Amino acid sequence: MERILALIDGNSFYCSCERVFDPRLEHRPVIVLSNNDGCAVARTAEAKALGIGMGEPFFKIRDLCRREKVAVFSSNYELYGDMSRRMNEIYRDFTPDVETYSIDESFIDLTHAPFRSVVEAARDLRSTVRRWVGIPTCVGLGPTKTLAKLANHIAKKNPDLDGVCDLSSDEARAAWLPWVAVEDVWGIGRASAVKLRRIGVGTAAQLRDLDLRRGRELLTVVGERLIAELRGLPCIDLEIVPPQRKGCAVTRSFSERIVAKADMHEAVAAYVTRLGEKLRRHGLATSHLSVFMHTSRFAGEDEQPYSASTTVHLPEATNDTLALLAAGRRAVDALWRQGPRYAKAGVMTTDLVEPEFAQRSLFLPEDYKSVELMEALDRINKRFGRGTIAPAAAGIRKPWATKFEMRSPRYTTRLDELPRVC
DNA sequence: TCTGGGGTCCTAGGACCC
């Protein structure tokens, strides 16, 4: 029995989340901005029609948005994350074979789904999500992840398909693949597209028909795999159980440039605090912390660029915020130069380990209190909201903190922000 | 003036080993 996968995703997902709670936004252009209200990262069809590009800096389109009455929102991650969770609950009611691929996309294995046809199953999924969560979606069907992705792309671009495209048959693939540009294939980015177009490969069909060896020469084993997937040969497995993560980072641009060392200490301490929370939530620890800081990529000629990073090694793997804070402090002392106007900093770790398997130090006593303290901290912040208790080092006033000036209420996760029906 | 954040995977090249 041939495998059949669905890729379902939300249309302009962040924007659709906003529309669920404000129907007046229907048929109006809507965009959602990145951190610090920097760039447009989600646009409805109406906003795209106005020429607003993906990743377009907001300051460049501010006038256009005012003129055209575009509804503009800061990112409301708490809301989008909760809506995503609800959608995935619906998928798991259909079948346990679900891979949550991103905040708005999931692969679903429909091979054994109890439906007369997979297309019928796909339509049912769509309408259930629309009815229960309020989000419009598209579904792509195919025997491999790459083909399911491609089908999803076709469903989005062709409204007459009514949100579902099925590429499980050879005939359907023969009909559609010649019409998809090669850069629209999952895994083909800018650099690969240039290489492919140079040898006359401009469509998904031409990429599928490219010699496997040639594909590997040009795009490494990744390209070879991709070509096989386009031919219907599964090379990329469904990951129903998410693999253990390998790294963890917290990096942010500042809302206003940092010029004082004390502010940098605070900002990095705040990022480290968040990193510690993330590590503990995943049950992981690290024995080295990397810290970087740099000036703006877009700074003018008159501004001195500066970029530096360093790694501090810890005596043993930990996810204790206090231990990580000490390391972060040392790193900032090592990197800081007075003069540059810093635009961004971050803390990163790779080589995460599960604490119980980590190499212990011969000389450090077991610190039971640290574990209990962190547990208490996390419990309080979970119950009363993130940041209820934080190390003083992470700052109070925080003039550099990320701005979300147009954020909608967190309708589904905060009691005091519930939608009002009047 | 204002330009996001957080991941994964692959390869090449150097250091080092026997």
Place this chain on the structure above:
DNA sequence: TCTGGGGTCCTAGGACCC
């Protein structure tokens, strides 16, 4: 003029994803 043959591990950098 001639200068072995494998391995492993680590890191940096590139490419890609949403």
